[in-house]
Amino acid sequence: METILEITDLCVHFPGRGGAPVRAVDGVSLHIAPGETLGLVGESGCGKSTIANAAVGLLAPTSGRVVVAGTDIVGASPRLLREVRAQVQMVFQDPITSLNPRMTIGTAIGESLLVRGRAAGAALRARVGELLQEVGLRPDHADRYPHQFSGGQRQRVVIARALALRPALLVCDEAVSALDVSVRAQILNLLVALQARYGMAMLFVSHDLAVVRHVCDRVAVMYLGQLAEIAPRDALFASPRHPYTRALIAAVPDPDPAVQRARVSVPLVGEIPSPANPPPGCRFHTRCPVAVARCAVDVPALRSVGAAMVACHLA
Amino acid sequence: MRRISLGTALIFAGLLAFIVAAIGADVFASNDPLRQSLLLRLRPPGTATATAYFPLGTDDLGRDLLARILYGARASLMVAALSVSVSLLVGVTLGLMAGWFGGWVSIVAMRAVDTMLSIPAILLAVLTVAVLGPGFFNLVLVLGLTRWPRYTRVAYAQTLQVAALPYVRAAEMAGCGPGRILLRHVLPNIAGPLMVVATSEFGLMILFEASLSFLGLGIQPPYPSWGSIMSAGRQYVVRAWWLTAFPGACLFGVVLCVNLFGDWLRDRVDPRSQGR
Amino acid sequence: MIALSVRDLSLAIGRTNIVDAISFDVAPGEVLALVGESGCGKSVTAQAIMRLLPAAIRQTGGEITLGATSLSNLPARAMRDLRGRQIAMIFQEPQSALDPLATVGNQIAEALRQPLAKVRAEVRQMLVEVGISDPDRRIDQHPFELSGGMCQRVMIAIALIARPAVLIADEPTTALDVTIQAQILALLRRLAAERQTAVVLITHDMGVVADIADRVAVMYAGRVAETGPTAAVFATPAHPYTALLLASIPRLSDVPKSALAVIDGQVPQPADYGAGCRFAGRCPRADRRCVAETPALRPVADGRLVACFHPVGG
Numbered sequence A: 001m002e003t004i005l006e007i008t009d010l011c012v013h014f015p016g017r018g019g020a021p022v023r024a025v026d027g028v029s030l031h032i033a034p035g036e037t038l039g040l041v042g043e044s045g046c047g048k049s050t051i052a053n054a055a056v057g058l059l060a061p062t063s064g065r066v067v068v069a070g071t072d073i074v075g076a077s078p079r080l081l082r083e084v085r086a087q088v089q090m091v092f093q094d095p096i097t098s099l100n101p102r103m104t105i106g107t108a109i110g111e112s113l114l115v116r117g118r119a120a121g122a123a124l125r126a127r128v129g130e131l132l133q134e135v136g137l138r139p140d141h142a143d144r145y146p147h148q149f150s151g152g153q154r155q156r157v158v159i160a161r162a163l164a165l166r167p168a169l170l171v172c173d174e175a176v177s178a179l180d181v182s183v184r185a186q187i188l189n190l191l192v193a194l195q196a197r198y199g200m201a202m203l204f205v206s207h208d209l210a211v212v213r214h215v216c217d218r219v220a221v222m223y224l225g226q227l228a229e230i231a232p233r234d235a236l237f238a239s240p241r242h243p244y245t246r247a248l249i250a251a252v253p254d255p256d257p258a259v260q261r262a263r264v265s266v267p268l269v270g271e272i273p274s275p276a277n278p279p280p281g282c283r284f285h286t287r288c289p290v291a292v293a294r295c296a297v298d299v300p301a302l303r304s305v306g307a308a309m310v311a312c313h314l315a
Numbered sequence B: 001m002r003r004i005s006l007g008t009a010l011i012f013a014g015l016l017a018f019i020v021a022a023i024g025a026d027v028f029a030s031n032d033p034l035r036q037s038l039l040l041r042l043r044p045p046g047t048a049t050a051t052a053y054f055p056l057g058t059d060d061l062g063r064d065l066l067a068r069i070l071y072g073a074r075a076s077l078m079v080a081a082l083s084v085s086v087s088l089l090v091g092v093t094l095g096l097m098a099g100w101f102g103g104w105v106s107i108v109a110m111r112a113v114d115t116m117l118s119i120p121a122i123l124l125a126v127l128t129v130a131v132l133g134p135g136f137f138n139l140v141l142v143l144g145l146t147r148w149p150r151y152t153r154v155a156y157a158q159t160l161q162v163a164a165l166p167y168v169r170a171a172e173m174a175g176c177g178p179g180r181i182l183l184r185h186v187l188p189n190i191a192g193p194l195m196v197v198a199t200s201e202f203g204l205m206i207l208f209e210a211s212l213s214f215l216g217l218g219i220q221p222p223y224p225s226w227g228s229i230m231s232a233g234r235q236y237v238v239r240a241w242w243l244t245a246f247p248g249a250c251l252f253g254v255v256l257c258v259n260l261f262g263d264w265l266r267d268r269v270d271p272r273s274q275g276r
Numbered sequence C: 001m002i003a004l005s006v007r008d009l010s011l012a013i014g015r016t017n018i019v020d021a022i023s024f025d026v027a028p029g030e031v032l033a034l035v036g037e038s039g040c041g042k043s044v045t046a047q048a049i050m051r052l053l054p055a056a057i058r059q060t061g062g063e064i065t066l067g068a069t070s071l072s073n074l075p076a077r078a079m080r081d082l083r084g085r086q087i088a089m090i091f092q093e094p095q096s097a098l099d100p101l102a103t104v105g106n107q108i109a110e111a112l113r114q115p116l117a118k119v120r121a122e123v124r125q126m127l128v129e130v131g132i133s134d135p136d137r138r139i140d141q142h143p144f145e146l147s148g149g150m151c152q153r154v155m156i157a158i159a160l161i162a163r164p165a166v167l168i169a170d171e172p173t174t175a176l177d178v179t180i181q182a183q184i185l186a187l188l189r190r191l192a193a194e195r196q197t198a199v200v201l202i203t204h205d206m207g208v209v210a211d212i213a214d215r216v217a218v219m220y221a222g223r224v225a226e227t228g229p230t231a232a233v234f235a236t237p238a239h240p241y242t243a244l245l246l247a248s249i250p251r252l253s254d255v256p257k258s259a260l261a262v263i264d265g266q267v268p269q270p271a272d273y274g275a276g277c278r279f280a281g282r283c284p285r286a287d288r289r290c291v292a293e294t295p296a297l298r299p300v301a302d303g304r305l306v307a308c309f310h311p312v313g314g
Ligand SMILES: Nc1ncnc2c1ncn2[C@@H]1O[C@H](COP(=O)(O)OP(=O)(O)OP(=O)(O)O)[C@@H](O)[C@H]1O
Pocket: A014, A015, A022, A023, A024, A042, A043, A044, A045, A046, A047, A048, A049, A050, A051, A207, A275
């Protein structure tokens, strides 16, 4: 099967305070086909950003393989990495710190084309103008600085910059989380439209399940550095197999009081354990409402259940 | 946008006066600072002869003190500006590289900084001048090459901070090499704090130049420097107070203005340090 | 009966108006949500009620009444006595709102202004009520030993132990994960009902509002756009902003990848608040009058008030 991103057995451990390493990502495998959008959801600190950064080579994994467009980027030379990055670009969470405050947005958007010798001078300006129009800004905005834009407009600039090289894969790490609620829909619509127009694949990282459901074809649910479940969108939301996925979906309050209050959801009990000291067996067993004795001992492997891959003994 | 207070205006006026005096020394001085006249030795301020007027009096060789102070200002400005430029270049380059590459580069650079900072600066300067010999260029070189560690420290810490920001990640993703990232993305965003350090170093350099010249290790006679004027006037403190008082007051005033300007700049650059 | 009443509260920084004549009431046992986007003035309103405004912000008008006591002219001392006992507040970042050097038990006892030794049983009982497991160990721990969710529970315990009539919760779950948020919201709802506490819940999440609020006040750019019973506001939003906002939120029930309703433009900054309706620049229903005149809150169906000349469906 052809893939644009293939991650195999990825482990990323950070040195932790007082000995035990933080096992931010611990044996995750996933792949994305060309043109497909994979959502990555999970609670704070479960390792979503770590995977996103490893996927674009901004972070060196402890072990595992990351293959982007046919090239293994783990341990790749800076030169090879630079070449691969023409295929994969990133949109970050915070539109304020994603743009150099001392650089006009035109320069920022055109930079990748310039340093790779793809365009210069008038041709570059024209291309930057096109990119600005694609994201709903005006070509004459190119000479402005980031502080002259609102958060939503800045995120458009960041998206234009990421599109400049026409990447085959766009990694969005919480791309709408920092935006005003009334501006979020603008950016979501833009991402969906651009993806359809250019057929890019996307790795869409978010903690917001409703947003992920809206833009993704398949969804991976993470818990404490591991995959709990990965499934096609409709299957995942219609019949979540992993108890954590079920809890996560149940915990998202529906912005409709009639629906929300009719739901009988039992909140999960307990706190999220530390990734420096994950529970043995199934990592979710300390909070799992259906856990059995075996869950505390045996690590559940990710296995096929219907259309989904699930890491649960009871699925 | 923001109104400038009277105090700030005074600081600017003082600095401007210093720079204008230094640059336009030939215009403002009516007498040649090197011309001696043994008949006009140690005349008090306000002395006038048939051909010349000495508003600040004359020195022990009968030279016009005003002219010598103006040309001395030029020496101060040039030494300070050039040595700050040299140390800024060396220090910032080292700091940027240490912050970006980390690893052994940063270990070596920061050890060098610690070592340099543990040697008293003036002692280091005196020793090097003693070896290289005095003179304008040696002075610039010595000050420039001994005063870089503070820039390195600041540049290093700031680079670490800025390099962690998403826009630097984006530049990496765009395919920029380390050179472009450091010059276009990091340097412009750490320039503010560096300018603050440079200003306070500028004040120090003026003092160092004066001190070394006072000790006879800086600008060499007959060329004037505030330090050497005061040094020469030292023996006549009682008889000819103006020889030490005027250059001393100039030195004090200029360094004070530079330092106050530095404080003002720091508040502008870093709003958190604003005491309000 | 009304536990807290805010009438025409206006706040300003220098000459810039940031909150403009907002009014709302909360009854005992009721949860009122104050919802709006970043910078619309939710937190400063809460601070004004607590009389804890930063020095830069002035109250330029309005009246705040707690039960039968008017807070506006209360001496600072009397206000200090009321805080904690009659009216309490919890914040978005629980970890930074707690004293890092004091134990959990001491901080809760502090709210009763009693030494921990004397009220230990009561404090322990409160920890149980806010759902902290192993209270006997937790009571002597420091905030850094607790997770974010537990810290927020401790904040709630501190706020509620003196049984205040009014609780103001400023984004109490924004920094928490959804599964933990669900726990905290359930807890707030239960305590409000059991103790008949009036709760003002500040949030920007319409889902949270739908989940626990009895009534909602939707704020936009320093004014109340619409207020009324939650069910009615969500079912038939009358203000164009509320309607568009609700339509622009992706839901678990909509068609994936369908175009979401969009509100053009961006949220105005206080310095740009002009005459007329502050939503006019982004509103598809705006006409010349909207730009010139300020719409007052006026009643529409189902006990709602709306500040719009051309309300949806009306
Ligand atoms: N550079 C680092 N050094 C040490 N620990 C790190 C580092 N980066 C991340 N971690 C830890 O790794 C874990 C996973 O972090 P990550 O940022 O991937 O989480 P996330 O799922 O993106 O969370 P969030 O939703 O909060 O962004 C966390 O426990 C985090 O504290």
